[in-house]
Amino acid sequence: MKTPIYMDYHATTPLDPRVLDAMLPYFGTVFGNAASRSHGFGWEAEKAVDTARAQVAALINAKPKDIVWTSGATESDDLAIMGVAEFYKEKGNHIVTQVTEHKAVLDTCRHLERTGKATVTYLPVDTTGMISVDDLRKAITDKTVLVSIMFVNNEVGTIQPIAEIGKICRERGVLFHCDAVQGASLLPIDVDAMHVDLLSLSAHKMYGPKGVGALYVRSKGPRVRLTPIIHGGGHERGMRSGTLNVPGIVGFGKAAELAKASMADEAQRIAGLRRRLHEGIVSQLDEVYLNGHPVHRHPGNLNLSFAYVEGESMLMGLNGSVHALASSASLPAIAVSSGSACTSATLEPSYVLKALGVGEDLAHTSIRFGLGRFNTQEDVDYVIERVVTEVRRLRDLSPLYEMAKEGIDLASVAWQRE
Amino acid sequence: MAYSDKVLDHYSNPRNVGALDKSDPSVGTGVVGAPECGDVMKLQLRIRDDGVVEDAKFKTFGCGSAIASSSYVTELVKGKTVDEVLAIKNTHIVEELSLPPVKIHCSVLAEDGIKAAIADWKKKREGAPAVPAQKKTA
Numbered sequence: 001m002k003t004p005i006y007m008d009y010h011a012t013t014p015l016d017p018r019v020l021d022a023m024l025p026y027f028g029t030v031f032g033n034a035a036s037r038s039h040g041f042g043w044e045a046e047k048a049v050d051t052a053r054a055q056v057a058a059l060i061n062a063k064p065k066d067i068v069w070t071s072g073a074t075e076s077d078d079l080a081i082m083g084v085a086e087f088y089k090e091k092g093n094h095i096v097t098q099v100t101e102h103k104a105v106l107d108t109c110r111h112l113e114r115t116g117k118a119t120v121t122y123l124p125v126d127t128t129g130m131i132s133v134d135d136l137r138k139a140i141t142d143k144t145v146l147v148s149i150m151f152v153n154n155e156v157g158t159i160q161p162i163a164e165i166g167k168i169c170r171e172r173g174v175l176f177h178c179d180a181v182q183g184a185s186l187l188p189i190d191v192d193a194m195h196v197d198l199l200s201l202s203a204h205k206m207y208g209p210k211g212v213g214a215l216y217v218r219s220k221g222p223r224v225r226l227t228p229i230i231h232g233g234g235h236e237r238g239m240r241s242g243t244l245n246v247p248g249i250v251g252f253g254k255a256a257e258l259a260k261a262s263m264a265d266e267a268q269r270i271a272g273l274r275r276r277l278h279e280g281i282v283s284q285l286d287e288v289y290l291n292g293h294p295v296h297r298h299p300g301n302l303n304l305s306f307a308y309v310e311g312e313s314m315l316m317g318l319n320g321s322v323h324a325l326a327s328s329a330s331l332p333a334i335a336v337s338s339g340s341a342c343t344s345a346t347l348e349p350s351y352v353l354k355a356l357g358v359g360e361d362l363a364h365t366s367i368r369f370g371l372g373r374f375n376t377q378e379d380v381d382y383v384i385e386r387v388v389t390e391v392r393r394l395r396d397l398s399p400l401y402e403m404a405k406e407g408i409d410l411a412s413v414a415w416q417r418e
Numbered sequence: 419m420a421y422s423d424k425v426l427d428h429y430s431n432p433r434n435v436g437a438l439d440k441s442d443p444s445v446g447t448g449v450v451g452a453p454e455c456g457d458v459m460k461l462q463l464r465i466r467d468d469g470v471v472e473d474a475k476f477k478t479f480g481c482g483s484a485i486a487s488s489s490y491v492t493e494l495v496k497g498k499t500v501d502e503v504l505a506i507k508n509t510h511i512v513e514e515l516s517l518p519p520v521k522i523h524c525s526v527l528a529e530d531g532i533k534a535a536i537a538d539w540k541k542k543r544e545g546a547p548a549v550p551a552q553k554k555t556a
Contacts, residue, residue, distance in 0.1 A: 310456055312481040313429070321421050321482070322430045342456055342481040349456070360454035397435055397485060399460035399477040400453060415452035416534075 004320065004333040005379045009205075009300055009372030010154050010182060011337060015251070016207035016373070022254035023209065026247035034244045035235060045246045052253025056214055059256040060180070060199060061190040068215045068236045069249055073181045075229075076200035076215040077104040077148075079240065080177040082111075083226030084146045084198070085118050088175075092143035096174075098123040098131045098160075099355040100153050104200075105179055109148075119143075127357050128293035129158030137168055146175050152183035155339060155352040155368060156292030157301025159183065166195030175224060181205050183298050185259035186267040191216060197224050203248065207373060208255030212248035215240075270371050271299035273380050277369060278302055280384035285391055287404075291339075291358055291366060300371035303339075305362040308401035309394040311340030314367060317390040334383055339366035361410070421482060422516035428486035433493050436475040438462040446539025448531045457484045457524065461492065461531035465539050469500045476531075483521040487511050487528035500536055 006014065026048060034049045036042025053064040070076045085095065097109055099122050112118035121139045123131045131149065140147070147169050152159050162178055169176035177198035180189055185206035191199060199216040203209055217239060218224045226239050233241040259266075282288050287307040306314065316322065320333025339350030340363070349363035358366070369383070395401040400410060421429070437460075438445045444464050451458040457480030464473040474492035478485045490511060495503045511517070511525035 308479060310480050310484075313485060316421070316429060316482040322426050340456060340481075360456075364453070364456040397432060397477055398479045399449065399458055400479045402437065402460075402477060410453060415454075415458070416450050416530075 004335060005375075005383060006335045007369050007371060007375060007379070007383060008335045008337050009370040009375075010157075010298075010368065011370065012204050012210065013207045013372055014374060015209060016255060016258060018258060019208055019251045019254045023247045023251040026250050030246075032246075034246055035233070045244075048246060048250050049244055052249045052256075055253035055257040055260075056201065057216075059184065059189070059260050060196075060201075060216060061192055062199075062216050063219065065237075066216055066219050068217050068239050069244055070213045070215055070240055071211055071245075072204075072213040073102075073179065073200045073202035074104040074213075075240075076202075076213045077102070077177075077179055078108050079215055079226060079229050080198040080200060080217075081105065081108045081146065081148060082229050083239070084175055084177070084224075085112050086227035087225045088145040089117070092141075092145040093118050094121070094141055094143040095119070095146045095148065096121045096123065096136065096139045096144060097148045098125060098150075100125050100129055100155075100158075100352045101148065101150050102154055102179055102181070105148050105150070125158075125355050128296075129153055129156045129352070129356050130293060130296070131160060131165075133161060133164050133168060136165060137172075140168070140172050140174055144172070144174050146177055148177040148179070150182075151178050151180040151189070152187070152298045152301075153292070153352060154182045155350060156303045156356065157182075157298035158293045159187065159296045159298065162189075162196065163194045169197075170195040175222075185255075186263060186270065186299050188263065191218070197222065203252035203255055206255045206259050209248045209251040212245050212252050214252065266373065267299045270373075270375070273371050273375055273377065274300060274302050274369075276377065277371070277380045277384060278304075280380070281387055284384075284388045289362060291353060291356065302369040302371070303366060304369070305358065305366045306391050307362060307365055308398040308404065309365050309391050310342065311338030311365055311367055312342035313394055314338065314365075314387075314390055317394065318386060331386070332382070334386060336370070337368045339368065340364045424490075424515050425483055425486040425517070428489040428515070429482040432476075432485060432489040434473075434475050434489065435477065437477065438464055438473065438475050443542050444539075446535040446537070446542070448534025448536075448538060450530045450534055451480070451527050453479065456480060457527060459484065459488045459527055459531045461488060461528075461535045463495060463503075463532070463535045463539065465500060465536075471495045471498055471500070471503060480524065480527075481521070483515070483517055484524040484527065486515055487517070487524045488531065490515060491528040491532055495532055500539075503532055503536060506532065 032041030032045035034045040057064040109120045175197045179200045181202045197218045202213045289305040291303040318334040353363040476488040478488040508525035508529040
């Protein structure tokens, strides 16, 4: 058992082999430009793109023509927010979002604030990562043009009450954008029932290829208008110019079709694995804390803080770094991620955990396990064993664990800060 | 992040992990860093009357480089005199472990840790009332 175990499905997912099979012809003989109307090469490419459009639309119960292809979810989020802010600037300039959104939403909102194009309200979340719909209702003003709230948080897995939020937005005549990158392959989305007007998707989070995403843009009831951010050629109803990435789009379509077909069973199976992982860990270790919502969370997400063990040192014990040394070369590596500052470019611990009120000391000890399609029970059992071993080893090394066991209240210690 | 072989070695086989008796007058204890900063090192030195470090122990909460820096420094100080130990610079630790720029603070903390341990030992020798290094005085 030397194959590395991948448990970081929120970061990206491997391409499903069935998706790869669907894509391959479009790298070879079927190479036409989907915008070429004058010959069979173009017609064939266009046909493939139309099929994929229907497949992605079906995943979220949308009309195929309401799907706009993009380069990925970051572009989808940018287009939705910037496009609405610009197009509706005569109507208003206020946006409501929340503090644990992905940076693709937060940085875009900050950009609009900095350039004076919008004022933004960032709703807080509670300790489980959930926004309050009452807060949302109160935050909407007559200047509000857009509400942008994510479906599932990428770090802690909390699922926001999208249908309720959509209902409020529709009643108040405000457009609703939802970043549904996480969870779209496991949790049902219905843009009509949930009153979603704009919705971002990414192929590589659902076993499709990287470099392709989509923005759902409602065309009726209400018709949503956007000012494009990429100009030239007028592709995609003028909202996103550029020659289409046909193989990527074909792969995205196939991935969406597979997700829709297996969703219920897969969500149940993955949630079962997640439960096994959680129980296996907490039954053997004390002072392990769950971050995020105990119930309303992504089936594959388990975010835990292992008190007194710094996250990066834990990753190092799991991720194969030490396999350079002969003694442990036979152990398969485990790929997970951490909210520790040491793993981020900014040396700041996770802003998401901070927003949930997780103390910085515990944020440094957080590990995110992201389970997905290709994880097995055997993987889970092996991860439990390795995590328990590493945490015990690192706690034996930890002065904090020693002090806590001696009964010292760590909060009362006068630490020497750098 | 790619770790140097020496960091990996100290991380996997840390030297001198453990604790010495804090109340022993020949033991100096230094606790540096803070949990919310992501690293805390506890370094302890047993120092003979002639000023030679005869034993060193550590415990560290922190990343792999912090663990390696403290492990390495416990090896480094053994057999050295107090003056020699005080002359150790963090840059020596950086070079030995090939720490990248983003991990230089780990070496600074290790240097601070041994200095704090020696300061604690000196304070005990001067007969000052022993104040536990890591406790806040009320």
